[in-house]
Amino acid sequence: MVDRISDGEHAVMDVLWDEAPLTAAEVAERIDPARGWSDRTVKTMLARLLAKGALAHEEDGRRYLYRPLVARADYAARESRKLIDRLFGGRAAPLVAHLAEQDQLSPQDIAEIEALLKALKP
Amino acid sequence: MVDRISDGEHAVMDVLWDEAPLTAAEVAERIDPARGWSDRTVKTMLARLLAKGALAHEEDGRRYLYRPLVARADYAARESRKLIDRLFGGRAAPLVAHLAEQDQLSPQDIAEIEALLKALKP
DNA sequence: TCCCTCCGATTACAGATGTAGTCTTATATG
DNA sequence: CATATAAGACTACATCTGTAATCGGAGGGA
Structure with a gap:
């Protein structure tokens, strides 16, 4: 199911490989600032990684906690x-x-x- | 100038790294048949590699001979x-x-x- | 000489990717 | 209670990639 993780997606995986579970906002805080990403971009990456089965998320109140599914x-x-x-x-x-x-x-x-x-x- | 060579483009480079210069048709013949590419596709790859500076071509009558510019x-x-x-x-x-x-x-x-x-x- | 064919050039088009913006809805705050 | 926010969901859009198809011109055969 996890076909290919693009370069941008990889930046998100890297954060979650270091520490998980995290909320979208926490992931955004930890993304390498050199990328200059908006938090929207981080959310897009999270959604795509979820869709391709590289992440799982569990509800935590009205937000999600994300965690890697691939090691x-x-x-x-x-x-x-x-x-x-x-x-x-x-x-x-x-x-x-x-x-x-x-x-x-x-x-x-x-x-x-x-x-x-x-x-x-x- | 040679930013990134995609996977498909790499198949073409592989042929020319083995033997050069070659015409477009000769490259097409030597592409791994597993790809099942039409010769049009090979021409597209050659054009893109030219555009990104990974190949050079010289005229040979009314066709071109292609050779790698990156080793x-x-x-x-x-x-x-x-x-x-x-x-x-x-x-x-x-x-x-x-x-x-x-x-x-x-x-x-x-x-x-x-x-x-x-x-x-x- | 006229048309067919072979080449390169140009165009096509869908899916992936980078990089967000807008919509909807459920709280938190006044 | 009404409304401003903040989360996630959905939408956007240009570029890159895979995978060709079509166009236009130059040579070769009838």
């Missing part, structure tokens, strides 16, 4: 897979290789990833 | 960075951690990445 990790997994499929032939290693070539890995990143991989090995 | 690696870098910024707080290590947790790394991936990282270290 951030699930969404991240889907998006990562799409990127890897589209750009790296479906395999993760070329993505890491790519990041490495582009110097997008700090020494700290490298250390962390090595530790991770070590832990993964049988 | 696949550059595009991959931009898209990877966007994903990492949006979903992983701008750091690559959590992405790899995430792939690991989701069992999206095969033993071969792990071996390859380890070798890569080893080579990166001073």
Whole structure:
């Protein structure tokens, strides 16, 4: 049911992934001010996310409390897979290789990833 | 100038990243048949990619030869960075951690990445 | 020479997206 | 009690995308 979360919708999900449930007004307060959104825009995003099943809402007096229905990790997994499929032939290693070539890995990143991989090995 | 390459446009870029220059008809032949596109659709994509500066074309008699202006690696870098910024707080290590947790790394991936990282270290 | 065909250019049109504005209704306040 | 507000519901509208169809001109065959 949750087809695709657009970039704008993602900003709303981000807020609710950090803290939920929240009212529409509370979500609007927490949206990255850099977007310069009016609260109407936030309400539109909430309505669209509800319609596509990414959020649930429960009544709280005469307003709603919104809560995510998709987990951030699930969404991240889907998006990562799409990127890897589209750009790296479906395999993760070329993505890491790519990041490495582009110097997008700090020494700290490298250390962390090595530790991770070590832990993964049988 | 190359703002965003949509999913459909990406299918066309993929063909031209593999082989260029090509005529519109040649691109159409090479598009993944799974898309079921008419050649009109391919022409539309070519026109849009031209307009947004992702392709160049040169005349060849009464038709054009198209070639990419953005490199696949550059595009991959931009898209990877966007994903990492949006979903992983701008750091690559959590992405790899995430792939690991989701069992999206095969033993071969792990071996390859380890070798890569080893080579990166001073 | 005249028409058919193949190409690019232009136009179409519905659904998604960004970005709100207006309508309706149920409280809260004077 | 009457009315101003504030929430959600519905509507708006331009742009981007997917997916073509149509128009107009240049070459090639009859």
